[in-house]
Amino acid sequence: MKLAMILLCIPAFAQQPRIANARLETHAIRAGLSSEMRAFTSAANAPEWAGYTVPRIPGNHGTCAHWLEKTASPVQLEGSGTLLVLFRLSNHAIDKVEAYSLDCELNAGGVPFHLLTGVSPAESIEYLVSIATAHKQAVMAIALHSDASADTALERLSVAAQPEKMREDVAFWLGSARGARGVAILKTMLDHDGSDRVREKLMFALSVSKEPSALALLLESAKNDRSPKVRGQALFWLAQKAGQKETAAILHAVADDPDTQVKKQAVFALGQLPRDEGIPLLIQVARTNANREVRKQAMFWLGQSQDQRAVKFFEEVLTK
Numbered sequence: 001m002k003l004a005m006i007l008l009c010i011p012a013f014a015q016q017p018r019i020a021n022a023r024l025e026t027h028a029i030r031a032g033l034s035s036e037m038r039a040f041t042s043a044a045n046a047p048e049w050a051g052y053t054v055p056r057i058p059g060n061h062g063t064c065a066h067w068l069e070k071t072a073s074p075v076q077l078e079g080s081g082t083l084l085v086l087f088r089l090s091n092h093a094i095d096k097v098e099a100y101s102l103d104c105e106l107n108a109g110g111v112p113f114h115l116l117t118g119v120s121p122a123e124s125i126e127y128l129v130s131i132a133t134a135h136k137q138a139v140m141a142i143a144l145h146s147d148a149s150a151d152t153a154l155e156r157l158s159v160a161a162q163p164e165k166m167r168e169d170v171a172f173w174l175g176s177a178r179g180a181r182g183v184a185i186l187k188t189m190l191d192h193d194g195s196d197r198v199r200e201k202l203m204f205a206l207s208v209s210k211e212p213s214a215l216a217l218l219l220e221s222a223k224n225d226r227s228p229k230v231r232g233q234a235l236f237w238l239a240q241k242a243g244q245k246e247t248a249a250i251l252h253a254v255a256d257d258p259d260t261q262v263k264k265q266a267v268f269a270l271g272q273l274p275r276d277e278g279i280p281l282l283i284q285v286a287r288t289n290a291n292r293e294v295r296k297q298a299m300f301w302l303g304q305s306q307d308q309r310a311v312k313f314f315e316e317v318l319t320k
Helices: 035-042 121-131 137-143 149-158 164-177 179-192 194-206 213-224 228-241 244-256 259-272 275-288 292-305 308-318
Strands: 018-020 023-029 048-055 082-090 093-101 105-107 111-119
Touching: 023 228, 023 244, 035 048, 035 082, 035 093, 035 111, 035 121, 048 121, 093 137, 105 121, 111 164, 121 137, 121 149, 121 194, 137 149, 137 228, 149 179, 164 179, 164 194, 179 194, 179 213, 194 213, 213 244, 228 244, 228 259, 244 259, 244 275, 259 275, 259 292, 275 292, 275 308
Parallel strands: 018 105, 023 111, 048 111
Antiparallel strands: 048 082, 082 093
């Protein structure tokens, strides 16, 4: 059998990836991960892959859908407890960084594949931090490590000295993957980041977190954040959650926010609620709000809804 057609089907407990069409070589790390990766990268003229495994956070974070071709296999509702971190090397540089659950079935396309053994989670995270500015997927890979040092690393990458795009990427993974500690770091960013653009992105990061503290922070931001744009974004993502607390915060903004643009954003958020909840509230705003611009906005979204209750309301208004 040609090396290019080797199929690895070693069980997950052996810490071996499931990769078809891989010319596999195994290398024990001896001189440290950074040093070994520099050597592999310097030697890589044509495309090659290098990678290793580390413990992974629980849950399904979509880590079978990246750059390597995935082979036909059952969809895993829960990923394995092991993370496969991969680097595509070409032209003496790192071309891409990827991260997969170990149980993903991948296809390396016949190129050399260097499987590194003996990599510690802390060493992996430190190396990924060193290349994160050039490779945004390194942030995802860090966030999927189960090691607590991943939180510290992401916190380092969240500070104002880092580029805005970096801080935005870090915020998403803090919210989606790092639990209560991630929310605590997001709160620090919300309090101290000087960019309203980044702070707007924090609202989405909070909305994808499953932590109760994230919802509390989102509600607080919708009511009291110093930036109208941040309050508007908080309202938008609250509308996607559509619970009693979220609806109350949106109605509070419609009635009491001092900025008309935020009020209009809150009206839009009402339009994002389930119809049986949102349409009556829009009609109520269109009937009773003291701000003419807000009433116009409510009527606009009622018109877009094509709901029969909205049609009946317009008929009533126009025939008075």
